[in-house]
Amino acid sequence: MKQCIKVWTEVFFLQDSVAKPHVIVAGAATWSIKIHNGSNEALSQYKMNITSIAPLLEKLAKTSDVYWVLQDPVYEDLLSENRKMITNEKIDAYNEAAVSILNSSTRNSKSNVKMFSVSKLIAQETIMESLDGLHLPESSRETSAMILMNVYCNKILKPVDGSCCQPQPPLTLIQKLAACFFTLSIIGYLIFYIIHRNTHRKNKSCTDLESGEEKKNIINPPVSPLEILLQSFCKLGLIMAYFYMCDRANLFMKENKFYTHSTFFIPIIYILVLGVFYNENTKETKVLNREQTDEWKGWMQLVILIYHISGASTFLPVYMHIRVLVAAYLFQTGYGHFSYFWIKGDFGIHRVCQVLFRLNFLVVVLCIVMDRPYQFYYFVPLVTVWFMVIYVTLALWPQIIQKKANGNCFWHFGLLLKLAALLLCICFLAYSQGAFEKIFSLWPFSKCFELKGNVYEWWFRWRLDRYVVFHGMLFAFIYLALQKRQILSEGKGEPLFSNKVSNFLLFISVVSFLTYSIWASSCKNKAECNELHPSVSVVQILAFILIRNIPGYARSVYSSFFAWFGRISLELFICQYHIWLAADTRGILVLIPGNPMLNIIVSTFIFVCVAHEISQITNDLAQIIIPKDNSSLLKRLACIAAFFCGLLILSSIQDKSRH
Incomplete structure (x- = not known):
């Protein structure tokens, strides 16, 4: 030997690579x-x-x-x-x-x-x-x-699943800079906290000499924006360290998914029972009120999470119904943003920046920390682009809003022309892959939408639900027009229409809902289903909305359990990639080997807590980084633009060094 x-x-040493x-x-x-x-x-x-x-x-x-x-x-x-x-x-x-x-x-x-x-x-x-x-x-x-x-x-x-023995990837320059930034943030917050605590003790010792109101102000001084900023980045740094350890550092085991009907349907029965148990009265009884949309997002997100961890994408009927849930999220995007712009008429830059920040903050941080392209988190680019499409469609001259229209058919017709033009653009891009790829292959769009060197994946994702945002905008316009003319009865306990019309629409909705489910269950292959999905998914979405809202008693209650999850649905969808699932969603994270049930309970509890905390951090940072004052906002936007330019330059250098 x-x-x-x-x-x-x-x-x-003889450099004979064949023999060694x-x-x-x-x-x-x-x-x-x-x-x-x-x-x-x-x-x-x-x-x-x-x-x-x-x-x-x-x-x-x-x-x-x-x-x-x-x-x-x-x-x-x-x-x-x-x-x-x-x-x-x-x-x-x-x-x-x-x-x-x-x-x-x-x-x-x-x-x-x-x-x-x-x-x-x-x-x-x-x-x-x-x-x-x-x-x-x-x-x-x-x-x-x-x-x-x-x-x-x-x-x-480099298999894209939960296989073992994958080596830990080396840290990139951007990851090292991010680690330094979060480390400095943690140190800065600790220093700030120590100084603040010592100052607070000194002030507290003087409270005996102060009057009651002055004493209260000294004991509970207002929290400064700097403290919120440092505290948020400190918590985010610790959370990102956990993300990295779970899905990049090979510290925890991963396992592959194996689908069985019981692993998908039994957890769904559990969450439905919990959701029905936590029923509360809504604050308002309008169609798709805030509590109801939060509830809708919540139960859909929980079903999608169970779908991902059980590997149910291999079972075609489940896959098709999950595709409808994703389409329903985009339907809500069209409905919600159209309703806001139509009613408020607020096309200011502050609103746009607030929405873009809340949608993209976590994903941008994960792209840096986890060394993943923006398109990897495909749903966020999807809702971001559709928000900008809605904004541009309504903000372009002539700006048509509810106050201006005020029942005038001419303005309503003008808005319908805008929507028709949008539909034509969607159809053109959907059936002209070359034009679509040329647009999104231009720099700097290519940096955001390319995956593995091309934008085909982005085109496929966009095309799969190309009409549903338009459907959401059109539904919002029709609903708000009917509401303005007081055709709908939205009082507590009242059916939405007259009894005959309500019963007829309920019957049609139930039949449509079941017909879609039967069709989805009889599909032969994914390619055939995906081709028809963009046109027919709206049927089940509208059927659900009518079933949920026509009866007055159904419109007056909501599940607080589902609504709580709905308020952090975006964070849940993104966080699952790395701290609940693993190997970039291809496997399952194993914190406790040898005990699958205990492992899923512990990892799920941590996952939900982290998602909730990130939601709070995003809200706090949005208030500080996106101020209402336009001059301050423009200065910060210039800084953010400079940051992204630097990021693109570093990314280009990094790509060249890899090649």
């Missing part, structure tokens, strides 16, 4: 025990031999993957007489000697020789199946070989 390894090290192996798997002990009848002198000689080859192995490990295989245990009861000296006690002594010598072969750094101990663990479970007590069954050897191949091949193939 020593002579063979010596030849390979010399081959390296890429992977060396070595091990010894069992034959030494057998030949020398388990004597102590043999163990001493074994230690000397290992000591003599350790430097050579270490030298070889600098250019090749070197694994020292620990000796497997034996099943002593089955051993033949001429093998009785091979005991597990002797094997453990030889393994300990090899580990201690090879690990201490380098004084100043960790040994490059890897200990392959997993085969020993496998053998402990399977040695009872051995035919002679010494040789392992074929299945054990196959498992060990598969793990060895994973260790080597995963570095090259």
